[in-house]
Amino acid sequence: MSGYDFNGLTASFDGERVIGPLSFSVQKGEHVGLVGKSGAGKSTLIRLLYDRLDGEASLIPQNLGLVNALPVFHNVFMGQLDQHPSWYNTVTLVRPFRRDKDAVRTLLRELGIPEKLWVPTAALSGGQRQRVAIARAIYRQAPTLLADEPISALDGPMAWQVMAMLTQQFATSIVALHDVEMALAHCSRIIGIQDGQIALDAPASQLTTADISELY
Numbered sequence: 001m002s003g004y005d006f007n008g009l010t011a012s013f014d015g016e017r018v019i020g021p022l023s024f025s026v027q028k029g030e031h032v033g034l035v036g037k038s039g040a041g042k043s044t045l046i047r048l049l050y051d052r053l054d055g056e057a058s059l060i061p062q063n064l065g066l067v068n069a070l071p072v073f074h075n076v077f078m079g080q081l082d083q084h085p086s087w088y089n090t091v092t093l094v095r096p097f098r099r100d101k102d103a104v105r106t107l108l109r110e111l112g113i114p115e116k117l118w119v120p121t122a123a124l125s126g127g128q129r130q131r132v133a134i135a136r137a138i139y140r141q142a143p144t145l146l147a148d149e150p151i152s153a154l155d156g157p158m159a160w161q162v163m164a165m166l167t168q169q170f171a172t173s174i175v176a177l178h179d180v181e182m183a184l185a186h187c188s189r190i191i192g193i194q195d196g197q198i199a200l201d202a203p204a205s206q207l208t209t210a211d212i213s214e215l216y
């Protein structure tokens with residue numbers, strides 16, 4: 001894979017255009033930070049990109065998409081559901097295999113919540129739930145990450161650690177971020193969205209927070 005060409009992206013709600021038409025390319029190895037004010041269209045764009053990548057990407061949606069009644073282990077394992085035969089997934093629901101338990105426990109340890117392995121996600125805090133969705137995305141082992149505000153519920157040091165982990169684990173990423181400084185520190189390229197259009201597209205190394213603040 002050398003990268004992705006996204007052409008003619010559009011989205012409308014109730015007949016009103018909220019994205020595009022816009023086009024851009026992402027090279028393998030790029031870590032793109034999507035920034036822009038609330039309502040600019042970042043979440044809608046992430047969903048469009050996810051549809052275009054058709055299963056090739058790991059997704060961390062803003063609403064997390066966890067199954068509250070199931071333990072953390074099973075929520076993380078879901079990242080690989082489509083990579084196993086159905087008998088394997090059925091057995092895992094009742095009696096998970098040791099190698100999967102070990103792999104998920106290791107991930108949770110890196111994310112600071114190893115003791116939550118068998119806790120239903122309904123019983124977790126917002127930041128802990130967010131880390132379960134992050135673990136599920138990493139567990140999928142896709143080459144590319146699409147994430148919508150993946151660190152919004154994490155405190156400073158954990159948010160920093162998770163962003164470093166995500167850019168290390170995924171060869172390529174496109175991540176919507178409210179935190180402009182975090183985007184500048186962890187992303188190689190910044191795309192600014194304004195009213196559903198690309199208003200800024202530049203290497204992070206050439207931008208300051210003041211450049212980006214013009215979008216808000």
Ligand SMILES: Nc1ncnc2c1ncn2[C@@H]1O[C@H](COP(=O)(O)OP(=O)(O)OP(=O)(O)O)[C@@H](O)[C@H]1O
Nearest residue numbers: 013014018036037038039040041042043044045176
């Ligand atoms: N399901 C929906 N039905 C109708 N309008 C929607 C829907 N989802 C999003 N919109 C509209 O589309 C526009 C873009 O929304 P979107 O959630 O993509 O913005 P965003 O940049 O991700 O905002 P935030 O930073 O607050 O998450 C907004 O005007 C919003 O009101």
